[in-house]
Amino acid sequence: PRAIAHLVRQHGAAAVIGVQQRDRVVALKAARRCGVPGVVTLQNQHVFWGPWPLRAVKERYYRHHVRRGAALALAVSDGVAREAHERFGLSPQRIVVVPNAVGDAQPTDHAAVEQRRREFVDDAGLLLLSVGRIDPQKGFDVLLPAIAAVRGQFPALRVVIAGGTTQGPRAAAAERHARELQAQVQHLGLADTVVFAGFRSDVAELLRAADAYVQPSRWEGFPLTLLEAMQAERPVVATEGAGRPAGFVDGTHGYIVPTGDSTGLAKAITMVLQATPLQRMEMGRANGALVRANYRIDDVRRRSADALEGLVGGPSTRPAEHIAE
Template sequence: MSTGRIDPEQRRVAGGERSDHVVMTLRRPDRTGAARMALGYARALLRAGHRVTLLHGAMPADAPSIIGDFAEVGVSTVPCRRMEQPWNPLQARDLARHAQAAGASCIIGVNQRDRVPALVAARRLGVPGILMVQNQHRFHGPKPVAALKQAVYGRSVARLTTLAVCTSEVVRGEVLAQGVPLDRTVVLPNGIDLAPFRPALADGKRERLRHELGADPDRLLVLSVGRLDLQKGHDILVEALAEAPDLAERLQVVIVGDGGGPDAPRRNQEFVRSLHERVRRAGLERTVRFAGWRDDVPDLLRASDGYVHAARWEGSSLAVMEAMAAGCPVVFTDCSGEPPHYRDGIDGMMVRTGDPGALRAGLRRMLSLGAEQRAQMGASARRLAFTHFGVDALGDRFAELVTATLR
C-alpha cells in the first residue's frame, strides 16, 4: 500500500547525484505582484540547478496570464482545477498527487489561498513546506466566517511551515503572531526586473505616451499603478483630491490597472463602481483618469512627473519600487513599513496609511518641489531601487534559502 511519500530514489538522477525538484503553487496566474515574484524566484531556482514545476489555477478570463512566461523560462506548468474552489478538502490531495508525480523535493505556496493546501500536501509527502508571504493577511466574509478562516489558517501555518519568506518586518510580525517560530522565518523584500528601466525612452515616445494618457501640459502628471481594489486605496486618493481644489487643479492623476471584471468577486465589482461614482460626484473627471490595464508600465512611469501609492496594506510594494526605478518622485503610504535603506525626503515621501489628509500633505510636498528638486529625488530613488531591489539578486538569495532548507 502506498504511504503517499516520495521514494528517496525519485530525487536522484542516473549518476547518483541528488536532483531537487521544486514545486510552486499559484492559484491565480495573472500578472500581478505575487505572480511576478513567483516567476522571478522560479528563474533563480532554475539558475541554481533546480527543476521547477508550477501547479496553477485557471487562466484569468479578465486579465493577462503569466503562464506563458513560466513555460518560456523552462518551468513545467500543470493546471489544477480544484485550486479555484476555496476550502475544498480535496485541493490538498490534488496538489499532493501532482507534486508526487513531479518528484517534489519541497512545495512552495505563493497566494494566500494556496498556502494551507500547499502545506498540507507537503506534509503528506514528507517534504518541506515553504511559504512566500507576499502580503499582509486579510480574511473576507461575515465576521464569524472571517474569524474561522483566520483561525484555521493560523493553526495550519504554525504547525506545518518549514520556512516562511516574508517581504517585510510587518509581514513577519503577522506570521510570528500566527505561531510560526522566529527561526522559521526570514525577511526578503520584493524585487523588480530592472531591465525595462535601463534604457532611456526613445525620442518622441515620452510626449506620445503623455498624449495617450490625456496629460494636460499645465498640470503635473502623476501615476498610480495597481489593480482597482480596496487594498490599493484609490478611494482614499480620490477623497484626498476631492477636498483639495488646489491639488485638483494642478495635478493630472492617471490610475493604471483594472479590476471589477465579470470574474471578480462581487465586493471588487462594487468597489470599482463606487470608485468611478466618487470621481463623478466630486467633479474630478479632468483630474482623475482611468487608463485600465497596460503592459508598458515602465515606459508610462518614465513619461510621468511623479507617482502616488495610497495602499491600505501591502507586503512590499512592487509598484513603488518600479516607480523609483523609473526615477519618479514618489508619495506612498507606510502600510508595510519603511523600505530597507530608504531615506524619507530624499528617496521619496512616506505618509500615514489610510489618512486622506496625510496623502494631501504628501502631494502638496511633491508640488512644492521645483523640477530640479523632483529630478534629484527621482534620481536618488532610482539609485535605491537599482542598488537594493533587483529581482535577480533577491531571487538568488531566495534560491539559497530553499537549497539550505532541502539540505
C-alpha cells in the same frame, strides 16, 4: 494533499511550496503526508473573506496549519514577516524576508513617453500617476479627498489611475467599488482632474511620463509598482500600508504617510508637486540608486535559493532563477 504527495514522491521533490493563500494549507498537508519540509511564500498581508463567523473559522484553520506545518516562510517585506510571527505564530527563525525586485531598467523610448504625457497634460500640466486594480485594498477612495484638497494649488494637475477591476469571486464587489469611486469623483468635483485609465500595457512609459507616483494602499505585501516607479526615477508618495523600502528617507526619495490618512497624503503630494523640477529629478535619481542597491532581481533570487538550500540541506539541483519563480 494526497495527489500532491504522490507527485512529490514520484519526482523526488525536496520540499512542497504553497504560493497563493488558498493553496498553502493544501501544500503543507501534502508536505507533512510525505515527510518533506513545507514552505509558504507570503506576498501580501492576509484577508479572509466571508461573513464574520466564516472568516474567523478560516483564519483559525489557516493559522493552525501554518504554525504547525511551515518549516520556512519567505515573506516579501518586514511587515508581512511581522504578521506571520504575531498573527500566525511562526517563530522568527522560520521566516526569511525576500523582497520583490526588478530587472535591469530598459532603454527609454522618449517618443513613446512624450506621447503618453501628451495624452493627459499639456506643457504646463503636472501628471500624478497611481497604478493598481480597482479594489478597496488600493485606497483610491482615500486618495481622492487628498486630490480635492490640493487641486486649488495645482489647477493644471491631472491624476491618472491605471488599473482594471478585480476579477474572480470578488468581481461584483469590485465593480460596485468602481461605481462608488466614480460617484466620489463627481461629488468632489474632480471630473476634470482624475482619469480612470483602465488596464494599461504601457505602464513603463506612463511612469516615465509622470511627474510623481502615488501608492495609497490600505495594505500590501511590497508592491512591485512602487519599485518600478522608483526604478523609473520618479519621486513617490506612499502609505505605510504599502511598505517602506529599505533605505527610504522622507524628503530624499519622497514621502511615506500613515495608512488611510487623506490629509497626510495631501500634504505629501503638495510637497512633491511644489518642489522644482530639478528637486523632483534629484528625488527620482535617489530612488533609482536605492533600487539598484537593494532590489536587484539576481540578488533576490540568490536569497531565495540560499534559504531553500539551507532548509533541504544542500545546494539545489535547479538554477536559482527557477527556484525564485
